[in-house]
Amino acid sequence: MTIDYSKLVKGLVGSKVPKPLSGTLSGHAAGEPFDKMVYAEIKKQYPKNTFRQYEFLNDLYLRNPHAISLKQKHQLFNSPTVLFLLSRGKTTTSTWSEERQFEEKQDDTADILVTDGRFYELIDVKTKNLSKKALPPNIISSYKLAQMCGYMIDNKDYGILNIKYIEIEWLEEDKYLVCKNAHYGDLFKAKPSTLYINWAAAMQIQFFVSGLDQTFDKSMNEWTHQYLKHFVDSVYRRAKYMVQEYAKPFEKYLK
Numbered sequence: 001m002t003i004d005y006s007k008l009v010k011g012l013v014g015s016k017v018p019k020p021l022s023g024t025l026s027g028h029a030a031g032e033p034f035d036k037m038v039y040a041e042i043k044k045q046y047p048k049n050t051f052r053q054y055e056f057l058n059d060l061y062l063r064n065p066h067a068i069s070l071k072q073k074h075q076l077f078n079s080p081t082v083l084f085l086l087s088r089g090k091t092t093t094s095t096w097s098e099e100r101q102f103e104e105k106q107d108d109t110a111d112i113l114v115t116d117g118r119f120y121e122l123i124d125v126k127t128k129n130l131s132k133k134a135l136p137p138n139i140i141s142s143y144k145l146a147q148m149c150g151y152m153i154d155n156k157d158y159g160i161l162n163i164k165y166i167e168i169e170w171l172e173e174d175k176y177l178v179c180k181n182a183h184y185g186d187l188f189k190a191k192p193s194t195l196y197i198n199w200a201a202a203m204q205i206q207f208f209v210s211g212l213d214q215t216f217d218k219s220m221n222e223w224t225h226q227y228l229k230h231f232v233d234s235v236y237r238r239a240k241y242m243v244q245e246y247a248k249p250f251e252k253y254l255k
Helices: 005-012 027-045 053-062 070-074 080-086 090-094 142-155 220-253
Strands: 016-018 112-115 120-129 138-141 161-173 176-186 196-198 204-206
Touching: 005 027, 005 161, 005 176, 016 027, 027 112, 027 120, 027 161, 027 176, 053 080, 053 112, 070 090, 080 120, 080 142, 080 161, 120 138, 138 142, 142 204, 142 220
Parallel strands: 120 161
Antiparallel strands: 016 176, 112 120, 138 204, 161 176, 196 204
16 A cells, blocks of 8 residues: 555645634644545545544454453554554453444544554644644654654564654635645654654654655664654753753752
């Protein structure tokens, strides 16, 4: 399966979605309609392989009714890394049943998942209101990404997945939000050292997809090691800053 992202984003330009009924044009309310539109476009091309993350889990468990226990459900995954990124918590997974299937969660790792059961393409859709200045959005937890790298290294699990991002730039026109431009980026083509970690925003990596570096040309093995070095170095810098700014000024009061 090969998604032509260049063709996909070109086809999004000029498309429109209804303005949210809630009246708010920020965050999830504005992004969700475009997210669903991208999902529908990809599903046209790969109808049997395109899922929302919760749909994939429900489908996997429904196709394997013999997997009852948590361990059995986890064994359905062919990759410890994919298991880590896509599975739900232990309690909710243990109590899953045909009558109690998963529903969508806003903090799912992937908005869209395309898979043939061997390789997993995780796709996240971001939106940008061109009428307002905005800071780069939260992309993914830097800690979760570090954990993912650890799983890949421990299990030599490098060729199992990719993480792609689509950015839709839009403007409000009458009762619609109209896509004026669209971009795509590959997380693993970004030099890890260029990824900005906002420690004040729950350790989130933040960037605009249109500005994402795409010059990394080494192996996935190398990417994981470079990212972990970047992450660990950032942790130590942050720890030093926290001690200097928030501990040192009060040490004189300690007995």
